Amino acid sequence: MKCADADLLAALMSLIDASPSPAHLVRNVVKRLEASGFQPLTEELPFELEPGQRRYVVRDGSALCAFRIGNAPLEEAGLRIAGAHTDSPALKLKPRPELETREVRSLGVEVYGGPILATWLDRPLRLAGQVAVLEGEMVRRRLVELPFHMTVPSLALHLNREVNEKGLILNPQTMLPVLLADGREKIPSLEALLGDLLSCAPECIVGHDLIFGDATPASLCGLGGEFLSAPRLDDQAMCCAAIEALCGLEESLDTTAVTILFDHEEIGSRSNRGAAGAFLGTMLRRMTASLGKDEEAHLRTLAGSTLLSLDAAHALHPNHASLHDPTTPPLLNRGAVLKVNADLHYGTEALTGGQVRACCRRLGLPLQTYVHRADLRCGSTIGPIVASELGIHCADVGPAILAMHAVRELMGVADLCSLTTLTSAFFTAAEFAPDRASARQG
Template identity: 40%
Template structure:
């Protein structure tokens, strides 16, 4: 476990407290993108419009938002047509329950909402929590507004007296047992869209479309011996997004363009206009190059000297399930960020990337751990292989170790959160 000095412990705690604010402000991917934009604007970054021309101002700081995704970058004073890019990639979405069409429903005197499952949540972790509804509403004049109801819903668990075998095999039916309650009465007498509209300061009659998800409403908290732990919803992957925002806001790059790329829809495959498999990053990189006067040859040369760090959470060894992990490589929460390795390229890390990451962490004064899966428990994947495939850019997969991944409330190490941001700052600064 990482041993911190008193100043180091204070800095890590301050970072975790700020992450709690960030998570609270980001109940949906659209809110996360808006919060990233708000913070960067406060740090002197200029918002760009995809429909307008873009400047190539040396020393400039810019960002652009596309739906629930945002890309931000800092152009060094000496930037030219072949200047490389250091991209720190993450994603804004998290597993959740998404609002269906005709969402106001209910039975037996209860008001409920119709939802479908987004991504791969641990469904039982959503039981007996106060949930928010949050996301975007598109209105009759074409404008988009953000909505956030605050605590409104709950998915109540069946009492043990009515299911004596619940502790032996709890499994929720994905259609009939995942519909939250939000009030009492008859469905025809209420409208969940009216609640969403009111939270956005508009009328339900104006809503023409929506992308709304549930989110745990409890605030992130530091706890445990020596304040070692941080628990919150949506740490997968807001912990990485926050680390990148904090690092980029303070960076002064000298030899390359420093870039934060936050994508949506990673939890469902990334194949959207705002996902990592879509054209967003490639579009932004090409427009930056064109603004810097690069031809096609110079654009390709710049990519060859660029590097992407794909940052997403990974698994800490679990003390109650050690057999699920590799018997030797067992990263521990609180012992530093992880380098994610997979022989079948579910992660993009290779030998050059490993060497570069280890050198970067040494320069940042950060201890890094390796992560590899148990051969009998295949791992998931990340935006890393997607980015490497789309752009041909050198890519390395990293993150922080956590427990309870895809739970409504996940568990991280306070020191790891801060160390990831320190590594990102070194990566951006060169």
């Protein structure tokens, strides 16, 4: 795959602007897949697969598994799996969110994941996600985005004189309700607003998973436009890289390439569509069974498979350089970052890290390394979860970004191309092929 920086960057910016929620992201990914010849599968129906096919499965609207079946037997070639997640830290609407204080109407929220809360203040916010709608006797999911913006205003300096010295501490219960209306007139209920958008009666709205996000479009900044400022770069940029790499593969492949986009990574991955659930394992088992493989062949397939876990890395912050390990400070626009942690909060080990380095060296791709300071607690990714659940090899890779978990994050535009090129190469590169001779030697 040849990476065109401008086209790829435009694709990512359009994807982010059109994807205010995980479900919207998956909908837009499906459009990209179908434009590249991928066809849907339904989990409730039998899988009928054969080499050369391009197929995808959507689970509950917000997670997706797409794959291209190669010509080589799975038990000989293994699987190349690129993984990312569709969710980002956010403010999630409560089930009964309406609040009225001094004639002002607000909406109560819960904190989803670990956002930097102060960054959510004083900006236009969009509300979007999935709504459960009663249609006859069935309850179905519908996508929705409210057609107006809201905001959470901060407290004026004159009422909080020490805010710049002591910092801003926000109580999410009392300080983060989102301003909806001034209350001078009677306003419709949330169910009525949603019903109008979905052309149904308010009483047919029986549930919702709605989140707030930054309404300002993605934009370039820096002297030469070398930085991308956007919401949800973690992890929509990685979803974009994984899908573009999969769609850009050559027509005929020996290896079987899989892209898995999980939901709920930011809250621990423990759901039916999270990395700690059975989604990926079920898809792989059904794939091997549909191709006529028995249990022995399935286990041999997993033994020769590798996951490339795609998630953001912490770029060296120029104003807080002392918080980074001095030996491995990733920089923006210097290439993808291989993430390593002694406690395996990242899934990279000596073998898989060596495979990534060798692949990048052969292709002339820049590669950086990240290790967290030993005196700070490290985050984690889907990598170790999937590796332990399935017993497969794993490497953790991602672009360096600044302001991780802020409402807007910052990455280098060149790093998107580097990561996509690496992911595309991973699907076919000899460096990641199962080493059967070494396995026989122990």
